[in-house]
Amino acid sequence: MLFHSTWTSLPRPHSFSEFGMTAESNPSISLNEFTYRRGREIYGEKEPADYVYQVMSGAARSYRLLSDGRRQISAFHLPGDIFGLGNGVHRFTTEAVIDTAVRLVKRESLETLANNDNALVKNLLCMTTTNLQHAEDHLLLLGRKTSMERVAACLIEMDGRLIAAGVLALPMTRRDIADYLGLTIETISRSLSCLRELGVLHFMDNNQRHVVIMDRNKLAELDRQN
Amino acid sequence: MLFHSTWTSLPRPHSFSEFGMTAESNPSISLNEFTYRRGREIYGEKEPADYVYQVMSGAARSYRLLSDGRRQISAFHLPGDIFGLGNGVHRFTTEAVIDTAVRLVKRESLETLANNDNALVKNLLCMTTTNLQHAEDHLLLLGRKTSMERVAACLIEMDGRLIAAGVLALPMTRRDIADYLGLTIETISRSLSCLRELGVLHFMDNNQRHVVIMDRNKLAELDRQN
DNA sequence: CGAACGATTGACGTTTCTCAAGGCTGGTGG
DNA sequence: CCACCAGCCTTGAGAAACGTCAATCGTTCG
Numbered sequence: 001m002l003f004h005s006t007w008t009s010l011p012r013p014h015s016f017s018e019f020g021m022t023a024e025s026n027p028s029i030s031l032n033e034f035t036y037r038r039g040r041e042i043y044g045e046k047e048p049a050d051y052v053y054q055v056m057s058g059a060a061r062s063y064r065l066l067s068d069g070r071r072q073i074s075a076f077h078l079p080g081d082i083f084g085l086g087n088g089v090h091r092f093t094t095e096a097v098i099d100t101a102v103r104l105v106k107r108e109s110l111e112t113l114a115n116n117d118n119a120l121v122k123n124l125l126c127m128t129t130t131n132l133q134h135a136e137d138h139l140l141l142l143g144r145k146t147s148m149e150r151v152a153a154c155l156i157e158m159d160g161r162l163i164a165a166g167v168l169a170l171p172m173t174r175r176d177i178a179d180y181l182g183l184t185i186e187t188i189s190r191s192l193s194c195l196r197e198l199g200v201l202h203f204m205d206n207n208q209r210h211v212v213i214m215d216r217n218k219l220a221e222l223d224r225q226n
Numbered sequence: 227m228l229f230h231s232t233w234t235s236l237p238r239p240h241s242f243s244e245f246g247m248t249a250e251s252n253p254s255i256s257l258n259e260f261t262y263r264r265g266r267e268i269y270g271e272k273e274p275a276d277y278v279y280q281v282m283s284g285a286a287r288s289y290r291l292l293s294d295g296r297r298q299i300s301a302f303h304l305p306g307d308i309f310g311l312g313n314g315v316h317r318f319t320t321e322a323v324i325d326t327a328v329r330l331v332k333r334e335s336l337e338t339l340a341n342n343d344n345a346l347v348k349n350l351l352c353m354t355t356t357n358l359q360h361a362e363d364h365l366l367l368l369g370r371k372t373s374m375e376r377v378a379a380c381l382i383e384m385d386g387r388l389i390a391a392g393v394l395a396l397p398m399t400r401r402d403i404a405d406y407l408g409l410t411i412e413t414i415s416r417s418l419s420c421l422r423e424l425g426v427l428h429f430m431d432n433n434q435r436h437v438v439i440m441d442r443n444k445l446a447e448l449d450r451q452n
Numbered sequence: 453c454g455a456a457c458g459a460t461t462g463a464c465g466t467t468t469c470t471c472a473a474g475g476c477t478g479g480t481g482g
Numbered sequence: 483c484c485a486c487c488a489g490c491c492t493t494g495a496g497a498a499a500c501g502t503c504a505a506t507c508g509t510t511c512g
Contacts, residue, residue: 072366432508
């Protein structure tokens with residue numbers, strides 16, 4: 001296999017160490033590391049939120065289900081991303097998309113620190129605001145964009161976050177993308193085929209999840225922003 | 227007119243005074259009050275975010291536009307709601323849905339206070355988390371619910387927030403509702419007609435925005451949650 | 453009073469979904 | 483080493499949901 005699971009990413013705006021939350025500076029904080037195999041649940045909806053996570057490698061998806069099985073993925077968590085914030089109880093199920101390593105911090109110790117550390121709370125506020133902005137962008141996509149615009153926007157987003165040797169190597173399946181974009185796998189597939197025919201994309205040999213983006217400008221044009 | 231613009235609401239989880247931000251306790255904070263007429267812009271997308279607002283009476287809508295005019299309303303702000311949070315620049319345009327009175331606080335003074343007041347930052351974090359949760363619920367609605375489920379969910383939401391003499395008096399037009407739910411005005415209208423035929427709703431004489439909900443259970447059933 | 457606006461309804465069009473078939477890939481066990 | 487199977491992706495044909503266009507009606511506001 002050519003691009004053997006090297007899921008790297010661009011630097012993210014936040015990280016545990018930015019909290020001053022390294023083991024050195026805060027011996028009270030234990031930065032455990034843990035690995036989840038592909039498809040494994042990291043936490044479930046309605047479970048008490050005991051930990052906050054940071055992706056070290058791999059990818060995770062957070063989603064909610066309707067009673068008849070319809071699924072909406074609200075976000076993919078890529079290396080560097082912090083997830084599991086919020087208060088009290090998890091509102092999503094989160095699973096490993098592929099084998100995924102995470103660091104985890106006990107929420108309890110985080111909250112204890114937060115009582116005295118104004119900068120830490122500000123950092124939490126900043127991260128939550130970032131999550132809110134992502135959700136708000138996604139509202140516009142789900143409410144008002146066509147299937148082509150959604151797929152183009154998704155590729156642009158992933159292109160900005162997943163870098164592997166110039167090839168956009170998507171860890172998620174068509175089903176994941178469909179449930180992220182509020183579409184079906186068939187519509188995703190057709191949109192991608194269309195983009196390939198237009199000369200905007202190129203699939204690498206033998207793996208439809210390894211994508212070469214031929215024309216970023218055209219892609220941005222197909223997602224009529226603003 | 228029967229239910230003359232008495233747009234009241236249930237108590238909201240947060241308010242400026244909860245900050246300890248009354249004029250008495252913090253003379254440095256000026257709680258100006260201002261009124262916007264129906265349809266007037268309170269702030270525009272990309273404008274510097276100089277103020278934070280609390281609705282005293284009326285209603286406001288926050289939205290974004292695509293270049294061809296498609297609009298997505300991300301939230302309605304009802305009495306008690308605080309809006310305009312975030313950092314630096316507004317990401318939405320916000321307008322008065324009807325004549326609307328707001329209190330406003332200078333962001334600058336808020337940030338100055340926040341440097342020393344841990345509880346205030348925590349309060350901001352809590353409000354931002356509330357906004358995030360609302361957006362996340364809306365993602366599921368926009369990505370995976372049918373038109374009937376969306377309209378039912380919207381009525382349930384508004385019923386929980388707008389109370390006027392036992393009648394759900396909607397301040398917003400069909401267009402606003404459509405752009406909130408990612409549908410068209412015709413689809414909203416047909417869904418509401420269907421609900422009326424089902425005996426779930428009843429429109430008050432001479433005003434289609436004054437709705438009596440006949441059967442809340444049926445309505446909740448039509449929005450298949452979870 | 454007339455014009456503008458908002459809502460409803462019907463006929464029809466388009467997009468997206470559903471259902472079904474087939475191909476490719478990777479893993480497993482004989 | 484190869485055959486087989488399961489999972490994932492693609493493609494096509496037809497169906498369904500929702501959007502578009504157009505006509506009509508009532509209300510509001512100069």
